[in-house]
Structures are given as C-alpha cells and as structure tokens.
Amino acid sequence: MSGLRRRFGYIFSASNPSSPSTESTADTPDEGSSSATLSQTERTAVSYDAFSIGLGLQAQGITANHPIIMVPGVISTGLESWGTDEKSRPYFRKRLWGSWSMMRALVLDKTGWKNHIMLDKITGLDPPGIKLRAAQGFDATDFFITGYWIWNKILENLATIGYDPTNAFTAAYDWRLSYLNLETRDHYFSRLKAYIETAVKLSDRKVVLVSHSMGSQVAMFFFKWVESPEHGNGGSDWVETHIDSWINISGCMLGASKGVPALLSGEMKDTAQLNAFAVYGLEKFLCKWERAELFRAIPGISSMLPKGGEAVWGNNSWAPDDQEDQPFTFGNLINFREANSSNTQQNLTAKTSLPFLFNHTEQWFQNQVLRNYSHGVAHTAREVEANEKDPRKWLNPLEARLPLAPNLKIYCFYGVGKPTERSYFYHHDTDMVSKLNFSIDTTVTNGIVDRGVVMSEGDGTVNLLSLGYMCAKGWGIKRYNPAGANVKVYEMPHEPDRFSPRGGPNTGDHVDILGRSLLNDLVLRVAGGRGDMIEENYVSRIREYSDRVKIYEEE
Numbered sequence: 394m395s396g397l398r399r400r401f402g403y404i405f406s407a408s409n410p411s412s413p414s415t416e417s418t419a420d421t422p423d424e425g426s427s428s429a430t431l432s433q434t435e436r437t438a439v440s441y442d443a444f445s446i447g448l449g450l451q452a453q454g455i456t457a458n459h460p461i462i463m464v465p466g467v468i469s470t471g472l473e474s475w476g477t478d479e480k481s482r483p484y485f486r487k488r489l490w491g492s493w494s495m496m497r498a499l500v501l502d503k504t505g506w507k508n509h510i511m512l513d514k515i516t517g518l519d520p521p522g523i524k525l526r527a528a529q530g531f532d533a534t535d536f537f538i539t540g541y542w543i544w545n546k547i548l549e550n551l552a553t554i555g556y557d558p559t560n561a562f563t564a565a566y567d568w569r570l571s572y573l574n575l576e577t578r579d580h581y582f583s584r585l586k587a588y589i590e591t592a593v594k595l596s597d598r599k600v601v602l603v604s605h606s607m608g609s610q611v612a613m614f615f616f617k618w619v620e621s622p623e624h625g626n627g628g629s630d631w632v633e634t635h636i637d638s639w640i641n642i643s644g645c646m647l648g649a650s651k652g653v654p655a656l657l658s659g660e661m662k663d664t665a666q667l668n669a670f671a672v673y674g675l676e677k678f679l680c681k682w683e684r685a686e687l688f689r690a691i692p693g694i695s696s697m698l699p700k701g702g703e704a705v706w707g708n709n710s711w712a713p714d715d716q717e718d719q720p721f722t723f724g725n726l727i728n729f730r731e732a733n734s735s736n737t738q739q740n741l742t743a744k745t746s747l748p749f750l751f752n753h754t755e756q757w758f759q760n761q762v763l764r765n766y767s768h769g770v771a772h773t774a775r776e777v778e779a780n781e782k783d784p785r786k787w788l789n790p791l792e793a794r795l796p797l798a799p800n801l802k803i804y805c806f807y808g809v810g811k812p813t814e815r816s817y818f819y820h821h822d823t824d825m826v827s828k829l830n831f832s833i834d835t836t837v838t839n840g841i842v843d844r845g846v847v848m849s850e851g852d853g854t855v856n857l858l859s860l861g862y863m864c865a866k867g868w869g870i871k872r873y874n875p876a877g878a879n880v881k882v883y884e885m886p887h888e889p890d891r892f893s894p895r896g897g898p899n900t901g902d903h904v905d906i907l908g909r910s911l912l913n914d915l916v917l918r919v920a921g922g923r924g925d926m927i928e929e930n931y932v933s934r935i936r937e938y939s940d941r942v943k944i945y946e947e948e
Contacts, residue, residue, distance in 0.1 A: 446913040447553025450921065457555035458922035459601040459637050460592035462585075463534070463563045466606025466643075466904075467693065469543050470565040471528040472510075478522035480505060489525060491537050507683070510569070511690035514757040517574050517765075526567065527579070531558075533565035546908040547603075550917055560596065562588060568607060571692040571765040572614045573784055582618045586625055589635050599637035601920050605907065606855070609644025610696055610788055616796045617787035624784075632796035633876075638919050642912065643807045643852055643903050645697060646790050647705060647859040648768075651814050652697035653726060656758075657750050658822075658832045659684030662814040662846045682828040689758045692765060699726070699743045700768045700789045704943040705858060706743035713941035714815075714849060714858060714934075719841065723849060728818045730837060738819075753830050767792055773947055774872040790863050791944065794873050801878040802924060805864035806915055808901020809933040810887040813851025818842065850933060852887070854903035857935055858942075865931075866939035870946055883930045885911055 471491030474484040487494040489509050498506040513520045527533060535545040544563070551561055566581050575581040589600050604612040616632055619625035651661045659681040679687075688694050699706055707713060707724025715722050725740040727749070741749050747768060751759045767785045771777045771792045780786035780793050787793045795801070820834040833845040841848050850857040864882045868874040885906065890897025898910040906912050918924055 444549050444553050446910055447550035447917060450914065450917050451554050455554055455917065455921035455923055457551075457560055457920065459598050459920055460560045460596050461551065461556060461562075461601045461603060461920045462589065462592070463544060463547070463561070464602065464604040464608035464611050465534040465544065465563065465565060465568075466604075466608045467568045467697070469534050469537070469605070469608075470568055471533050471537075472525045472567060472569075473528050474509060474524065475526050476509075476522060476524040481509070481523060484509070488528065491528070493538055496538070503679070507687060511687060512569055512692065514690055514755075514761075517571050517692045517761055518578055525569075527565045529563075529565055531561075531563050534563050542908060543904065544605075544907060547913055547916060550913045551920065554917055554921060556920070560592070562592070564588070566611065568693045569691040571761065572611065572696065572788060573765060574692070575611075576618070576624070582615055582625060585615060586619050586627065593635050599635055601638045601640065602636055603640040603642065603916060603920075604644060605642040606645055606903065607693070607696065609641045609646060612639060612641070613646070613790060613793070614784075614787050617781070617784070617793055620796060621781070621784075623782075629797045633798035633800060636798065636801055638802040638804060638924055640804045640806065640916055640919055641864070642916075643855060643860065643906060644805070645855040645859050646863045647701050648697050648699040649855050649859055650699060650706075650726060650816060651854070652694070652699065653746050653750060654817055654833060655688050656685065656695065656698070657753065658819075658829050659686075659688065660833045662843075662848075681832060685829065689754060689761075692761045695758075695762045696766060696788060698747065698762070698766065698768060699859075701770055701791050701862075701942075701944075702744040702768060703742050704770050705791070705862065708742050708744075709740060713938045723815050723847065726816045728816065728847075729820065730818055730834060770944060771872070772944070774875075777872045790867060790873060794875055795868060795878055797876045798878055799876040801876075802919075803864070803868070803878055803880045804915070804919060804924060804927070805861070805880065805882045806906075806912055807855075807860045807884060808852040808887050808903065808906045808909075809850065809857060809860070809884050809935075811851065811853035811901055811903075812848040813853055813856055814846050815849035815851075815856060816847040818845040818847070852901055852903040852906070857933055858938060861933070861935035862939050862942060865935045866942065867944070870944065872947065881927060881929050882935075883915060883927065884932045884935070885909065885930075886932045 471488045473486055473488045474481055475486065477485065484498065489495050489498055489506060508520065509523050509525060511520070512518060531548055534543055535548055536542050564585050566575055567579060570578065576583065592600055602612055619627040619631050620629055654660045703724070706726065707715070707722060709725060710722055712723035724742055726743050726746045727741040729738040729740060765785060767789055769792060771780060777792065777794050818834040818837040819831045822829045822832045835844040837845045852860060861882065864880055868880045885901050887901030888899040890899065895905045895908065896902050900906060900909055915927060918927060
C-alpha cells in the first residue's frame with residue numbers, strides 16, 4: 394500500500410508550535426478518568442484495541458444521543474461499475490476504485506481503467522457507455538482495500554456506545570464530480586436532505602454531521618444548497634432546525650497547495666521525491682502527462698485548488714506563515730530557477746498561478762473549473778450576501794457565509810506537525826516526448842526544499858492555513874458567520890509510533906488521524922451529547938498566522 398500511496402500521493406492522501414508539542418491537559422474532559430491518564434494510555438499503546446475508546450466512554454455513561462451522518466473525503470468512497478457496454482461488462486459491479494479489482498485493472502488494462510475513471514471532459518458527467526457509481530453503506534468507506542482502514546475504527550467505536558444502521562449513516566458520494574453535478578446526476582444533496590429530515594423526525598433529536606477532508610467542503614456546499622430557494626428550498630432556518638453539530642475533521646476549507654502541481658504537471662511531493670529507479674518505473678507505468686490528464690478530468694479534484702489568493706497564501710515578498718530565518722517566501726507558490734535560460738518565468742503566487750495553470754491546460758479544463766469554482770475573497774457583507782445566489786461561491790468560506798444557525802456548534806479537529814508541501818520549484822520540461830511544458834525541478838534541494846518541493850506546516854496533505862484559518866479566525870469575522878455559530882478548535886500533534894506503518898494512536902496524518910484514539914474520543918463525545926465539555930487545544934502557531942492574513946472586519 395505504501396507504494397500505491399507514493400504513486401497517487403495527492404488523491405490518496407513541520408509544525409513550529411508556540412507551545413510544546415504535547416496534548417494539553419484539556420485533551421478530553423474529565424469524566425471519571427483524567428485527561429492525563431488518557432494521554433498516557435495513548436502514548437504507551439503500540440497495538441491498540443479499536444473498541445477501547447468506545448468502551449471507556451460507555452463506562453462513563455456516554456451513549457448514542459444524536460443521529461450521526463458521516464461525509465467521507467476525497468477518494469475515500471469506493472466506485473463500482475454499473476455499465477453494460479461490452480468494454481464495461483468484465484467490471485460489472487466490481488470496484489474500479491477502492492479494491493483489489495482496481496489494482497488488477499490498473500495493471501492489466503490501464504487504458505480501460507483510466508477511461509472508466511475519467512469523466513466526460515465537456516459535461517463533467519459519465520462518458521458514453523461508461524457508468525461508475527459510488528458504493529453505498531458503511532462498506533463504501535470503512536476500508537480502501539483489504540487491511541487499509543479509513544472509517545472503520547470510528548465505526549467500531551461508535552457501535553460500542555449504541556450506534557448501528559438505524560441511527561448512523563455514511564453519505565458516500567462520487568468524489569470525481571463537481572458539486573453541482575453531484576445533484577444533477579445522483580441527486581446527492583436531495584437524498585442527504587431527506588435522510589437528515591427523516592433521522593430528526595424519528596429520533597426527535599438534531600443530527601451530528603461528521604466530515605473529513607474534501608467532505609468538509611461538501612458539507613459547506615450542502616449548507617448553502619439546502620437553504621437556497623432555487624435548489625434545496627429548505628429555508629434559512631433549515632440547518633438550525635436539523636443540525637446540532639458539524640465535526641470538521643482535517644477539512645481542507647481553503648484548498649491545498651498540492652492541487653496546483655497535480656493539475657499542472659501530474660506531480661506532487663510523493664512523485665518528486667522518488668529515487669531515479671522508482672521514477673523510471675512510474676513514468677513507464679503512468680507518466681506525468683497521463684496523471685495530469687486524469688486529474689484534470691476529475692472536476693472534484695479541482696475543488697482542492699487554493700482559495701483566498703494572496704490575502705491568505707501570500708505574495709512575492711510575504712506570506713503569513715513565513716518563518717524568520719527562511720531564505721525565500723512561501724508566498725511564491727511556484728518558483729522558477731533557470732539562471733542560464735532566456736525563458737526565465739516570473740515566480741507565481743496562489744493568485745497568479747491559476748491563470749498560469751489555465752494558460753497551459755486545455756480549454757475544456759478551464760471551462761470546468763471556471764463554471765464550478767471561485768477562489769477569491771468577499772471583503773464586505775454585501776458581497777457575501779450577493780454570493781448567496783451564485784453556487785460557484787458556495788464552496789469557498791471566504792465568499793459564502795455559514796448558515797443562519799446561532800445554535801449550530803462547529804468542531805474543527807485536525808493534526809499538525811507533519812511536514813506538508815507548501816510551494817514548488819519548476820523548470821521548463823525539455824523532454825521532447827513529454828506533452829508538458831513545465832515540471833518540478835527535482836535538482837533543487839536546500840534546507841526546507843526537498844527535490845523541488847518546499848515543505849512547511851500541516852498534516853502531511855493539507856496546509857495548516859487551510860486546516861485552521863477559518864476555524865481559528867475566519868469564522869470569527871461577522872460577515873462569514875453572521876449568526877455567531879460557536880466554533881471550537883482542537884489540534885493534535887503528529888507523534889507517530891515508530892513501529893506502526895499507519896502512525897499508531899497518536900498520528901496526526903491527514904488520513905490516519907481517523908484511527909487516532911483521541912480523535913475517536915472527541916467524535917464520540919459530540920455524538921453522545923457531551924461536546925460542550927470539550928475545551929479548545931492549540932499546539933501550532935495558527936492563531937499567529939491567522940492574525941497576519943490580510944482579511945479584516947468591515948470598518
């Protein structure tokens with residue numbers, strides 16, 4: 394599996410804290426056992442029982458309270474073939490994403506597999522004769538392939554306090570689709586709305602919504618969709634009436650740096666840092682151009698492009714997360730270093746990298762992105778309110794407000810302290826066979842630069858600014874949260890177990906955190922109606938960085 398993650402690092406998948414990188418004494422509320430005891434248990438566990446957290450909370454009297462709905466992240470949901478054309482019949486009801494059938498098809502029928510996974514480049518929907526659909530139920534997201542868990546540990550612990558299919562639901566979706574096309578093709582948001590309404594009616598309790606990674610963007614979009622008179626038509630009080638809490642786990646609310654190189658040249662840290670032999674094998678198997686084409690033909694991936702422009706990510710001379718002693722700014726998302734070339738490009742920021750990306754990609758890709766997404770900042774309440782009628786803005790929390798739900802509780806749980814790619818060094822691609830104009834310059838290695846990839850803070854996949862800005866500061870600005878929904882932040886330092894391939898019970902990794910003991914504890918407390926006892930916990934400098942972001946309250 395590690396090799397698989399190296400090949401597809403983006404679609405599968407160091408802190409400089411102001412306080413020591415340890416769990417604070419506010420880790421978990423004291424209900425019969427001290428937080429220090431829980432923390433020590435986490436630190437000493439090497440082989441940990443997946444049911445232990447739930448059993449411990451059950452002993453404290455915590456049981457299933459609110460219905461719980463889980464919205465998985467990008468690539469987490471298995472995709473199975475329902476096509477009956479001749480080219481699809483061998484794969485009927487087999488998972489072409491998220492199973493060993495995928496691996497077999499990828500190796501034995503690469504072109505056929507790729508054609509099934511890619512969406513139609515013009516419509517963003519099913520290609521002619523091909524029909525992939527998201528698997529449903531808990532099986533859709535509990536394991537990626539046999540032995541590689543994703544949501545399974547959370548499901549096991551939820552079961553110990555009384556959850557089962559009658560009060561828990563996995564809202565699996567086809568992560569390849571743009572968000573509006575989720576509704577156009579699959580009626581995803583209509584089904585989610587109906588399920589939540591039914592759950593509230595039957596239990597007489599509001600729902601707890603748990604989202605991970607891209608799933609948090611899906612949740613944000615759903616809040617806007619369900620309120621809109623032209624779409625869900627639930628009214629401005631629908632979220633207030635139906636949602637008790639939103640647990641945002643590792644949500645990439647402002648995108649991720651690695652979205653740009655993935656779409657520009659089919660690269661990211663996981664490919665750039667391979668050795669020469671591995672690079673040769675990967676290029677023979679699935680070259681950079683093929684990877685770039687694949688990513689571009691999956692509009693859901695494009696939703697990960699950085700949002701907020703230079704106000705959030707910095708400019709040519711500054712970035713809010715720059716360190717005092719670093720030789721260059723993180724604000725240049727793409728750096729060019731070609732001293733002997735007359736074609737030297739100007740360095741690119743998060744804002745200028747998007748036009749550059751569009752200038753070096755196909756028209757159909759540009760159309761897909763511009764039709765579905767927006768990456769700016771609304772600096773006034775008037776702009777935010779105008780965006781209520783523009784679905785392109787709904788995914789961006791800097792252009793769309795939270796629902797008018799004063800009693801909504803938002804919990805932001807995420808890992809910190811795992812080196813995460815922040816920016817890149819590029820050069821002109823001189824390979825005459827390549828269809829790409831640019832690629833990562835893997836000859837650049839110096840300090841925080843590893844083979845052309847500049848590393849900074851985050852959870853190994855999503856940058857700290859994207860994980861934490863909205864939670865720590867952004868939703869404290871009135872125009873983005875006019876009803877004053879309460880937001881709590883709980884950061885968890887990445888402290889991997891050296892003997893565990895997935896990091897063990899203290900990992901802060903973007904995906905593996907779903908198995909972290911403390912994360913499971915926090916989720917169960919919210920679901921059990923005890924979320925009010927969770928205290929905030931910061932171990933990174935996100936509040937300091939957030940204060941440097943150039944987005945302000947209106948005067």
